[in-house]
Amino acid sequence: MSTGRTAPGGTWLITPPSDGRLKAALRAQPDVALLDLEDSVPPYGKESARTAALAHFNSGTVRGATVLGLRVNAPGTVHGLKDLVAIADAGLRDTLVLVPKVEAARDLELVAQALQETAAGVRICALIETPCALFRLDDIFASPVLGGVVFGAADYAAATGCRRTSSSLLWARSSMAAAAAAHGIPSIDSPYFDLKDPQGLRREAQEARDLGFTGKGAIHPDQLPIIRAAFCPTEVEVAQAQAVVKAADRADGQLVRADGQMVGPPLVAAARAVLDRAQNKPKPVPHGGNQ
Incomplete structure (x- = not known):
């Protein structure tokens, strides 16, 4: 790095x-x-x-x-x-x-x-x-x-x-x-x-x-x-990520099913990244700035 x-x-x-x-x-x-x-x-x-x-x-x-x-x-x-x-x-x-x-x-x-x-x-x-x-x-x-x-x-x-x-x-x-x-x-x-x-x-x-x-x-x-x-993640992506993280937290590191998917560490890491991006979502900026 x-x-x-x-x-x-x-x-x-x-x-x-x-x-x-x-x-x-x-x-x-x-x-x-x-x-x-x-x-x-x-x-x-x-x-x-x-x-x-x-x-x-x-x-x-x-x-x-x-x-x-x-x-x-x-x-x-x-x-x-x-x-x-x-x-x-x-x-x-x-x-x-x-x-x-x-x-x-x-x-x-x-x-x-x-x-x-x-x-x-x-x-x-x-x-x-x-x-x-x-x-x-x-x-x-x-x-x-x-x-x-x-x-x-x-x-x-x-x-x-x-x-x-x-x-x-x-x-x-x-x-x-x-x-x-x-x-x-x-x-x-x-x-x-x-x-x-x-x-x-x-x-x-x-x-x-x-x-x-x-x-x-x-x-x-x-x-x-x-x-x-x-x-920025969509509302659907955020909801899916929340479901994955919630299921993973309940499973305590074990494989678990969430929304029809088997959830393992890579999917959990990706879901947490989505939620991190959602939390850092910028405030809306008005259109119309001209150079």
Whole structure:
């Protein structure tokens, strides 16, 4: 299991650091609000985006329970190195840094070394988005500095030439979720990019939950209620879990029948996990936040 600081699961809202979008993001109360310095910022805007992002950390903006983080540029690039120097110089603490294009544990450990003296408490997360990374999951996920992982479907599909469909990405997504569970770290599924297709988002979020991801990314506040609903147990699931746990408690560790099923330790553990998720169910968030 990773010994790094663990990142939150749940909803991760990715947003550019400019144009007032952070305020809209925070109103939607994601578990993580991730200011993006990479894909959403053109090369000519990197310097100003970096300055704007760091200003948000020092502005005293009320974040509630939301963790504020940064998706930096790849550390092997000039802008990635500048991002790390800026974070270190600013002395950011207790924040989250998402590192793109991770293909080895060493990529993460170099980031940790760069930040360890002045940026204490940083949770370092890996963006897994290349075929090479998928074949090195055990090495990457065993890193003691790793606090969580995010799947990058768009870059992975571009690198492999596959379509961005459920069947095409099934192996990559299930491999990531399983490896993360084996190492005891949260795993966040890729965002759904079609803002005009809420049914597609609902379907993909439910698939992510079923595969074992602990959360999902979003690119707009209006996507968050759908993602939350997908990851919260239904009333039927809660009732079934309660029946299993009640039967197991009465049986004192012995196999027992509940709702027509034979209940053993794996089913009991799964039922308790469902009840834990139900107890942590977030409060409803109003629709309508705009970036």
